[in-house]
Amino acid sequence: MVIATNLGFPYVGPHRELKKLVESFWASKSSKSDLLAGARQLRENHWRVQKEQGIDQVPVGDFTLYDRVLDTACNFGVVPKRYHDIPDRLEQYFAMGRGLQKSATDTSPKIDVPAMEMKKWFDTNYHFIVPEFEQHQKFTLQEVSVVNDFIEAKALGFTPRPVVLGPVSFLYLGKAVKASEPFEPIALLDRLLPVYVDLLGRLSAAGAEWIQIDEPVLVLDLLDNLRLAYEVAYTTLRQANIKILLASYFGPLGTNVDLVKNHIDGLHVDLVRDPNQLDSICAALGPHQYISLGLVDGRNVWKNNLHKSIALAQSAVNILGTDRVFVAPSCSLIHSPYSTQLEKGIRDDNPELFEWLSFAVEKCAEISIITRAITSGQDFVREALERNALAVETRRTSSQTVNKEIRRRLDTISPNDYKRVSPFPTRREQQAAKLRLPSFPTTTIGSFPQTKEIRVARAKFAKGLISPQSYDTFIKSEIERVIRFQERAELDVLVHGEPERNDMVEHFGHLLHGYGFTEHGWVVSYGSRCVKPPLIYGDVSRRAPMTVTESAYSQSLTTRPVKGMLTGPVTMMKWSFVRDDVEPRVLCTQIALALRDEVVDLEAAGIAVIQVDEPAIREGLPLRRQDWAAYLEWSVGCFRLSTSGVRDDTQIHTHMCYSDFNDIFDAIQDLDADVITIENSKSEAKLLSIFEHKRYTNEIGPGLYDIHSPRVPSVEEMASRLEEMLRYIPKHLIWVNPDCGLKSRAWPEVEAALLNMVKVAKQFRTHEETVVA
Ligand SMILES: CN1c2c(nc(N)[nH]c2=O)NC[C@@H]1CNc1ccc(C(=O)N[C@@H](CCC(=O)N[C@@H](CCC(=O)N[C@@H](CCC(=O)O)C(=O)O)C(=O)O)C(=O)O)cc1
Ligand SMILES: N[C@@H](CCS)C(=O)O
Numbered sequence: 001m002v003i004a005t006n007l008g009f010p011y012v013g014p015h016r017e018l019k020k021l022v023e024s025f026w027a028s029k030s031s032k033s034d035l036l037a038g039a040r041q042l043r044e045n046h047w048r049v050q051k052e053q054g055i056d057q058v059p060v061g062d063f064t065l066y067d068r069v070l071d072t073a074c075n076f077g078v079v080p081k082r083y084h085d086i087p088d089r090l091e092q093y094f095a096m097g098r099g100l101q102k103s104a105t106d107t108s109p110k111i112d113v114p115a116m117e118m119k120k121w122f123d124t125n126y127h128f129i130v131p132e133f134e135q136h137q138k139f140t141l142q143e144v145s146v147v148n149d150f151i152e153a154k155a156l157g158f159t160p161r162p163v164v165l166g167p168v169s170f171l172y173l174g175k176a177v178k179a180s181e182p183f184e185p186i187a188l189l190d191r192l193l194p195v196y197v198d199l200l201g202r203l204s205a206a207g208a209e210w211i212q213i214d215e216p217v218l219v220l221d222l223l224d225n226l227r228l229a230y231e232v233a234y235t236t237l238r239q240a241n242i243k244i245l246l247a248s249y250f251g252p253l254g255t256n257v258d259l260v261k262n263h264i265d266g267l268h269v270d271l272v273r274d275p276n277q278l279d280s281i282c283a284a285l286g287p288h289q290y291i292s293l294g295l296v297d298g299r300n301v302w303k304n305n306l307h308k309s310i311a312l313a314q315s316a317v318n319i320l321g322t323d324r325v326f327v328a329p330s331c332s333l334i335h336s337p338y339s340t341q342l343e344k345g346i347r348d349d350n351p352e353l354f355e356w357l358s359f360a361v362e363k364c365a366e367i368s369i370i371t372r373a374i375t376s377g378q379d380f381v382r383e384a385l386e387r388n389a390l391a392v393e394t395r396r397t398s399s400q401t402v403n404k405e406i407r408r409r410l411d412t413i414s415p416n417d418y419k420r421v422s423p424f425p426t427r428r429e430q431q432a433a434k435l436r437l438p439s440f441p442t443t444t445i446g447s448f449p450q451t452k453e454i455r456v457a458r459a460k461f462a463k464g465l466i467s468p469q470s471y472d473t474f475i476k477s478e479i480e481r482v483i484r485f486q487e488r489a490e491l492d493v494l495v496h497g498e499p500e501r502n503d504m505v506e507h508f509g510h511l512l513h514g515y516g517f518t519e520h521g522w523v524v525s526y527g528s529r530c531v532k533p534p535l536i537y538g539d540v541s542r543r544a545p546m547t548v549t550e551s552a553y554s555q556s557l558t559t560r561p562v563k564g565m566l567t568g569p570v571t572m573m574k575w576s577f578v579r580d581d582v583e584p585r586v587l588c589t590q591i592a593l594a595l596r597d598e599v600v601d602l603e604a605a606g607i608a609v610i611q612v613d614e615p616a617i618r619e620g621l622p623l624r625r626q627d628w629a630a631y632l633e634w635s636v637g638c639f640r641l642s643t644s645g646v647r648d649d650t651q652i653h654t655h656m657c658y659s660d661f662n663d664i665f666d667a668i669q670d671l672d673a674d675v676i677t678i679e680n681s682k683s684e685a686k687l688l689s690i691f692e693h694k695r696y697t698n699e700i701g702p703g704l705y706d707i708h709s710p711r712v713p714s715v716e717e718m719a720s721r722l723e724e725m726l727r728y729i730p731k732h733l734i735w736v737n738p739d740c741g742l743k744s745r746a747w748p749e750v751e752a753a754l755l756n757m758v759k760v761a762k763q764f765r766t767h768e769e770t771v772v773a
C-alpha cells in the first residue's frame, strides 16, 4: 500500500499560538508548566489535523520551542561553557537561542551571555542556531523530546514517525570553536555516532518502526571528507533496529545518489525542485528500499498539479510496486502558512486567487488525494481532481497575471541602466563634499522598535477603527520621536525608523501591483519571530511613489541626512511566495524597475542617502556551485538596475545580514553600492577574514553588535570589535552601525546600545586626531 506521509508541520500553530506561549513565558507572564502544557496541546492538535486530512504517518520531533538545530545540540549535550552556569535547562536553552542578561540576586550571581550565532537554513528565510563544537567535544544523550513526543503521539492513537536531524548535517552546520589548531566538526563524527545509535535504540524500544533522518546536506556539492563521513555514519546507524528513511530536500541529489544506495531503508527526494531525477533514483534503489516522493511543494503556496503528481507517483509505483512508496511534501511544511481556510480576506476580495492557493493543511489533503488516486484509483477522487484541474487551468490563463505594458518596458532596458554615471572614487568625492560626515560615521540599519503601540495602531487602522488622518498623525509623531532620539544620540546619518511598515517586504508588496496578501499566512523566521510573506501572482509594477512622503517628512525635521529606505528586488522576491509561471530573473527585473523609479523619486525629493536592503541575496544563492554564476549575474544586475538611476553625489547604501558572505564577496563588490552595512558581530569576524585576501574598495559598516538579542553591548566590547576591523579595513572606509534593524528590540535597550555605539565612534575619532597630531 502506498502511504501518505508528512515531513514536518508548521509548529507555530494557526494563530501563532506557540509564539504567544513562548513570549509570555519570557516576559514572566506565565509559568514553565503553562508553556509546556500549551506546547503539548499544540502538538496534539497538529497531529490530529494532519490525520484528518488523510496523512497516515505523522511526523513527531518536528516541533520545537525555539529551533530544531538548537534542540539537537542540547539533546546531545553540545552546550558551550558560557551557558553552564544557568542551572535551569529551559532557561539555558533559551539563553543559547537569544542571550540572557540577569542581575545578581541574594541567591544567584549576575548572568550576561550573548546568543549563539544564527544562520540561514539552506536557501530559506528560516534561521537556525549554529552549534559550537570543541575539539574534544563530548556528546551525551540527554532526555530527548522526540522520544517523549513519539510515546505521547502513539498513546493518542496516531501512527507517528520520529524525525531527527542527521549526524552529517548536524556537524556540517556547526562551527569549530576554541581549537588549539583548526579542525572541521565533521572530524567529531566517531564520537557523535554512539549517541545517535543510542537515540535510535530508544525510539525502537518505544515502538518506532521508521525514523526520518534529515540530511539536507545531500543536495550540496559534497567534498570527499563529507562523502566518507556519510558512509561511516550510515554504516553505523543501520545497525539499530529501526528502518531509516533518509530525507534530502531543497534540490536534486545529483551524484550523491551513489552514496545513498546502501545503508538505508528508504530515501526521500524533492521532486518539486527536480522531477527528472525520479527515474535515476528508482534505478539506484536496491530491491528492498523505499522511496518517499516529495511531490507537493513545501516551499510555495500554489495548488499542486495533481494530474502531474499522480503520473509521477504512478511511474514510481510501476517500477517499485505499491509497497515501497511514500507520498510526501517536497520538504517539511514549516516553510508554508497554516491553512487557506483562515484567509477570508483573499476569498472575498480575490476569489480567483484564493482558488489557486494551498497551504500546509491543504497540502496534507493533496498528499492524501495523490495517495488514494494510486491505491484506490482516480475515480475514487474524481471530484477533487476535477476541481484541482480547473484551478490549475484558471491560473494558467488568468488575465490577472499579465501586464503587457510592463513586459514592453522590460524590452527597453539598456546596458547603461545597470551602471552609475561615474566609478566609485569619483562618486565618493562628490558625496563627501555634499554630506560632510566625520570619520567613522555612525548610522543604523533602518527600523526602530516596533512597539505594541505601533502594532496596535496599525491593526486598528487596518480594521477601520482609526481614520487615515489619525494614523498619519500617529506615524509622523513616531518618526519625529526617532529623529529626535538620533539627534540627541548624535548619530550622523539618520533613519526614519520604519514605523509605517509591518515588515520590510510585506509593506512594499502592498504598494505594488501583482501582489496578494494573507491575514494569517505566518511562517516562522527565527525563534518565535514570524513573517507573513506576500504572494506574487502577477506582473509587478509600482502603483505610485511608495516612500517619498515619509522620507521627505523625516528630512524636513532635521539638518542631518536621513536615509531613504527600500527593500531590494532580490529580497522582495525571495521573501515572498512567487509565481512559478515566470522565470525568477524576469520577475526580479520587474521589481527592480519599480524600485528604480522610487530611488529616482527619492533623489528628486532631496534625499541624499538611499539604502536598498538586500539581505536575501546570499540566501538566494543556488545550493550547487554550477548554478551560482547565472544567479549572481541576474541578481546583482537587478540590484544595480534599481540603484543606478541617480546622480554621483547621491550615496547608495545596501545592507545584508544572517549569512555566510565569503562565498559571494566578488558579487558584493560588484553591487557597486557606495556603502554596505553587513552583519558581522556574531560570526567572530569570520566575514572580515576574507579581507586578508581580497580588497573591498567601497565603504563598509560591519555590524558592531548583535541586534537579535535583548542584551546591551558595552562600549569596551564594541570598541574591541572595531579595533579588530581596523586590522582588515582601511579606517577611511569604515562605518559604525549595528548589524541589522532594531524593530524587534525595546526602546531602553536600543537607546543604551546606540549611545554606547556612538561613544565608540567618538573614541576612535579622538584617537585618530591624537595620532595625526
Ligand atoms: C530582517 N529579517 C526579515 C526577514 N524576512 C522578512 N520578511 N522580514 C524581515 O524583516 N528575514 C530575516 C530577518 C528576520 N528578522 C525578523 C525580525 C523580526 C520579525 C518580527 O518581529 N516579526 C513579527 C511580525 C511582524 C509583523 O508583520 N507585524 C505586523 C502584525 C503584528 C501583529 O502581530 N499584530 C497583531 C495585532 C496587534 C497586536 O496586538 O500586537 C495580530 O495580528 O494579532 C504589524 O506590525 O503590523 C512577529 O510578531 O513575529 C520577523 C523577522
Ligand atoms: N531596513 C531593515 C533591514 C532589515 S534586514 C530594518 O532595519 O529592519
Ligand SMILES: [Zn+2]
Residues within 6 Å of the ligand: 445, 615, 655, 656, 657, 739, 740, 741
Ligand atoms: Zn538585516
